[in-house]
Amino acid sequence: MISISSLTKNFGQTAVLRGIDLRIDAGELVALLGPSGSGKTTLLKIIAGLEWPDAGALKVNGQDWLTLPAQKRRIGFVFQHYALFPHMTVRDNIAFGLTVRPRAERPGKSVIAAKVDDLLGLLQIPHLADRFPAQLSGGQRQRVALGRALAIEPAVLLLDEPFGALDAAIRRDLRRWLREVHQKTGSTTLFVTHDQEEAFELADRVVVMGEGRIEQIGSADQIHDRPSTPFVARFMGAVVELPVTLRAGRVEAPGLDARGLERRAMADGPAQLFLRPDAIALEPDAASPWTLAHKTSTGAMIRATLRHETSREIPVDLPRHSAPDLAIGSAYRLRPLSGAVFSLEGTAPTEAPRPVVSLKEKRT
Numbered sequence: 001m002i003s004i005s006s007l008t009k010n011f012g013q014t015a016v017l018r019g020i021d022l023r024i025d026a027g028e029l030v031a032l033l034g035p036s037g038s039g040k041t042t043l044l045k046i047i048a049g050l051e052w053p054d055a056g057a058l059k060v061n062g063q064d065w066l067t068l069p070a071q072k073r074r075i076g077f078v079f080q081h082y083a084l085f086p087h088m089t090v091r092d093n094i095a096f097g098l099t100v101r102p103r104a105e106r107p108g109k110s111v112i113a114a115k116v117d118d119l120l121g122l123l124q125i126p127h128l129a130d131r132f133p134a135q136l137s138g139g140q141r142q143r144v145a146l147g148r149a150l151a152i153e154p155a156v157l158l159l160d161e162p163f164g165a166l167d168a169a170i171r172r173d174l175r176r177w178l179r180e181v182h183q184k185t186g187s188t189t190l191f192v193t194h195d196q197e198e199a200f201e202l203a204d205r206v207v208v209m210g211e212g213r214i215e216q217i218g219s220a221d222q223i224h225d226r227p228s229t230p231f232v233a234r235f236m237g238a239v240v241e242l243p244v245t246l247r248a249g250r251v252e253a254p255g256l257d258a259r260g261l262e263r264r265a266m267a268d269g270p271a272q273l274f275l276r277p278d279a280i281a282l283e284p285d286a287a288s289p290w291t292l293a294h295k296t297s298t299g300a301m302i303r304a305t306l307r308h309e310t311s312r313e314i315p316v317d318l319p320r321h322s323a324p325d326l327a328i329g330s331a332y333r334l335r336p337l338s339g340a341v342f343s344l345e346g347t348a349p350t351e352a353p354r355p356v357v358s359l360k361e362k363r364t
C-alpha cells in the first residue's frame with residue numbers, strides 16, 4: 001500500500017505539488033490524470049526516489065520511503081520513451097534488473113531464464129525473445145519495457161505516459177493488454193496520462209490533478225457526471241459557463257430550461273453553471289435571449305453557435321439526425337441534459353466547498 005500525505009514540492013518559486021494526499025491499496029491500479037504541467041511526473045519521481053519533496057510523508061507497506069535511497073525501493077518505472085539497451089536482446093533487456101543484483105541476492109542463471117520465459121508469455125511476446133530493440137515496433141518496445149520493470153517484482157509499478165508516443169489504435173490494444181497483465185500480476189500500479197479515455201478505460205479509480213493539487217478522486221462516471229471543482233468540469237469538456245441564480249436548489253436564467261438538471265443542496269444566490277456543448281438541447285423560444293448565429297455540419301454532428309443578446313457566444317453540438325431544423329437568427333432556449341453548478345465567491349455553498357477556493361483563485 002502506498003500512503004502519501006501532505007506532500008509538497010517547489011522548484012524555485014514554482015509550487016509544483018501543493019499538498020498531495022493519496023492512498024493506493026496493494027494490488028490497485030490507479031490512473032493519475034491531468035493536463036501537462038500539473039505535477040504528475042514530479043509525483044512519480046518522488047515515489048521513485050529520483051526527486052525529494054520539501055515536506056510531507058511517503059510510506060509504502062508501512063515503511064518510510066523518504067529515508068530510503070532509490071535503489072532500495074524496488075520500483076518498476078516505464079517512461080514514454082523508455083531506452084531499452086540497444087545492444088541487448090529482448091530476453092537480456094528483461095533479465096537486466098535481475099542480472100545486476102548483488103551476488104548474494106541474484107537468482108541463479110536458470111531461475112532468471114525461467115522467469116524471463118514466464119514474462120515473455122505473460123506479455124505475449126515469446127516470438128520476440130531474441131530480437132534487438134531496433135527490430136521492434138514502438139508498441140512492442142513498450143511491452144518489453146514493462147517486462148523489464150516487472151522482472152524485479154516491484155513493490156510499486158510507475159508508468160509515466162507509457163503509450164503517449166504511439167498511435168491511437170495501438171494505444172487502445174495496449175490498454176486492454178495492460179489491464180490483463182495487471183490482473184495477473186496484481187502489482188500496485190500508478191499510471192500517469194493526460195488522456196481521459198485512457199485513464200477511464202484502464203483504472204477503476206482515477207485521480208484528477210491540476211496545478212499541483214488533487215482535484216477529484218473517483219470513477220469515470222463520478223468524474224464525468226459530478227465534477228467536484230470548476231477545474232475538473234472544464235477539463236472534462238464543460239467549456240460553456242453561464243451565470244445563473246440558484247433558488248431552492250434549482251438553477252434559473254433567462255433562456256435556460258433547467259428541468260433536466262437535478263436539484264442542488266446549495267444556498268440561494270448567484271452561481272455558475274458548467275455545461276458540455278454536447279449536453280445541451282435547443283428548443284424554439286421567441287422569448288429567449290439566445291439566437292442561432294452560425295451552424296456547420298461535421299457529418300455526424302451539427303455545431304451550432306448561439307449568441308446571447310449581450311453578444312456573448314457559446315458552442316452547442318447536436319447529433320445531426322435528431323437535431324431540429326435550426327434557423328439562423330431564430331431564438332432558442334438552452335435545455336441542459338447534464339451540468340455542474342458551483343457557487344460564486346462570497347456565497348456559502350452547503351455542497352462541495354472546494355470549488356469556491358478554485359474559483360477565487362481563477363478570478364484573482
Ligand SMILES: Nc1ncnc2c1ncn2[C@@H]1O[C@H](COP(=O)(O)OP(=O)(O)O)[C@@H](O)[C@H]1O
Binds near residue numbers: 011014036038
Ligand atoms: N527539474 C525541474 N526544475 C524546474 N521546474 C520543473 C522541474 N521539473 C518539473 N518542473 C516544473 O514543474 C511543473 C510540473 O511538471 P511535471 O511534474 O513534469 O508535470 P506533468 O508531468 O503533469 O506534465 C511544470 O511547471 C514544470 O515546468
Ligand SMILES: [Mg+2]
Binds near residue numbers: 040041042160
Ligand atoms: Mg509528465
